[in-house]
Amino acid sequence: MKKSPIFSKLLYFINAVFATVLLLSYLLPYISPKSIATFAILSLGVPFLIVINVIFFVYWLIKLKKHFILSGLILAIGWLFASPFYKFSERKVLLNDDVKVMSYNVHLFNYYKWNKDEQTSQKIVDFIAEKSPDILAIQEFYKQTDLSLSYPYKYIKLKSKRNKFGSAIFSKYPIINSGSLNFEKSANNAIFVDVLKNEDTLRVYNVHLQSLKINPNKENFGEENSEKLLLRLKNTFREQAKQTEQFLAHEQQWKGKKIICGDFNNTAYSWVYNQIVKDKKDAFVEAGSGFGKTYNYPFPARIDFILTDKSTQINQSKTFAVNYSDHFPILARVNWEK
Structure with a gap:
């Protein structure tokens, strides 16, 4: 008809x-x-x-x-x-002196049993060991005595002495300096380390911007609750903006080589991403392929990033679709032009 x-x-x-x-x-x-x-x-x-x-x-x-x-x-x-929604080709050049960097929001190592698989936390550890990144940035870290990540150097910043969750950076290279930005009135944070690779000092940030706290499976989108949801989101985005400004004020003081890892809790089409990515390279944009989806949700959402300074050569960018967290781990191989 x-x-x-x-x-x-x-x-x-x-x-x-x-x-x-x-x-x-x-x-x-x-x-x-x-x-x-x-x-x-x-x-x-x-x-x-x-x-x-x-x-x-x-x-x-x-x-x-x-x-x-x-x-x-x-x-x-x-x-x-705009930032690419889909990449049709990838770059893959494996050099011996590449720095392998992984960023992974591990969702507290499944501490609250969101995943019914009792082995989830150990599977996360085993996965990391298999990929063996030189530098590992973890968001939503949870300190557990029965889990061990085999790295000689680490910096872990917990929310408080009572709370065992926070952010962490693990490194195969010596850490010669470290610190925390301590976002106010937030469970989220940004931390950094300076690592020594041969004669180079690399600044590595692990940024976890304010969480949206949206669960599409549980949200009630009735009129009253929708208004509350919108208000919460507006407040969250304002907090993200403040945290971004705090981070940039700190990051821009470092003039050397740098790597920024993190869960921005926002997409590549946002103001926060646009501010942070200025004068930097996005590993996915430079070397990735496909949607680059990093959030474990039916729709393709890229909210986790690895960024570097402009002098960096990004030789590989990969996302791993493993269902151990509500986020997928991302890994990049980076190098610096001589």
Whole structure:
């Protein structure tokens, strides 16, 4: 049965709405959540908007309708100016003097039994041992006596003496300096170490920005609770902005070689990512492939990152789809041009 012109007009109107919102979302990296927090929430939905516009583009193209131009044009603008949603090719150059860096939010090593597999914590440790990164940054670390990561050097910053959770950096290279930024009124934090590799000193940050605390399986999206959720998200994005400014004030004082690992709790289309990635390289953008999905959710969301200074050669970027946490571990091989 041939679809009526009214149906096509309605579908194109819906297409136009999604295309316009996607176009507006390209402004997100330039607007601080401290000024318009509500707008910042849209950054979480950018991957969804891209997929919807791809579907419309393909639909109209198959129907041989010129309507495909709308979504096609806006997707092309994003391809040219926004962070890539999908990478078709990867870089893989394995050099003996590469530094293998892993960032992994381990979800407290399954301490509260989110995963019913009793061996989850040990599987995380075994996985790390198998990949054997030279530098390992862990978010949502939980100190347990029955788990052992075999590294000669480490810096662990727990929330307090009573609380055994926090952030950690493990290293095969000597740690000659370390510290914590101590985000105020937050369970999240940013820590750093200076490691000595041959005659080079590398600054390594482990950044865990304010958590969104969203569970799509448990959230009640009724009117009253939706308002509470939006308010919570707005407050979270404001906190992320403050934490980002605190981190950048500290990070910009270091003029040497650097690696920034972390769970930003926001996408590559956000203001916080745009601020932190300035004058740096994103390992996924430089050497990754596919969606780069790092959050264990049906929709492709990249919220975990490994960034380096501009002088770095990134030889590999890989995401491992292992279901031991609500995040996937990411690993990059980096080197510095002589």
